[in-house]
Amino acid sequence: MPKILVADEAGACYGVNRALQMVRDATRDARGPIHTLGPLIHNPSVVGELESRGVGVVASAADAPGGTLVLRTHGVTPEEEDAARASHDEVLDATCPFVIRAHNAAERLAREGYQVLILGEEGHPEVEGTLGHAPQALIVGGPEDLEGVRLARRVGLVVQTTQSRSRLRALVGALIGRVDELRVVDTICEATTLRQASAAKLAAQADAMVVVGGRMSANTRRLVQICEASCPRTHHIEGASELEAPWFDGAELIGVTAGASTPQSQIDEVVERIGELVGEG
Known part of the structure; x- marks a missing residue:
């Protein structure tokens, strides 16, 4: 059975964890509707999980006036922030520091x-x-x-x-x-640099690499490019359900890394599923 290793530096960064905690706290305390101005982070699974908690996504502040509006981690323009504060009861700034x-x-x-x-x-x-x-x-x-x-x-x-x-x-x-x-x-961001260096180190040793993160995530796409440079068998997925057993045929070492918008729980799910797939083989 091949060995499965996760990069030393992988997954959700400080800014993402801070934003998620901010929104989850808001769902407990807010008295009215909660929306994020654009997807909070580039991770469809997490955005879906927030929607299940009642946190919607709007394209502009004018789309859902009143209630609480959360500014996404990627930040907004000054004009967008002014519009948000003029149209909502409360604005939470989840912009990454x-x-x-x-x-x-x-x-x-x-x-x-x-x-x-x-x-x-x-x-x-x-x-x-x-x-x-x-x-x-x-x-x-x-x-x-x-x-x-x-x-x-x-x-x-x-x-x-x-x-x-x-x-x-x-x-x-x-x-x-x-x-x-x-x-x-x-x-x-220093977290970006650490994740890129860690991914490159692991990809240089691995027979196959899996990069977990949203396809719209710039930092995740960059991790894919870095891994592909030394490990052609690199696969970019958003979740464990996308994994395919043939990807790992003949592999002795399978590496896993993840973008800065990927929670640890998703990484754990991917590692578990890879273990099931290679074990079944």
């Missing part, structure tokens, strides 16, 4: 006269929220996006919290020599 740090950095750089660049995924809620704090900023996914871009003499750079430092280093390298002054605020 590390995301708030990125918001503040972008706002400060813009105020100090830097041309602001945001290293991140265009359209991602976190990046859109950061952009709201520096509306003239440019979103770049990497050095390749600098082609044809007219850069100012003074450039300030902030980073989506789930980006990799290798991506950050590549962008900084491309900017050096093109601007007179470059100010970098490394807003990558």
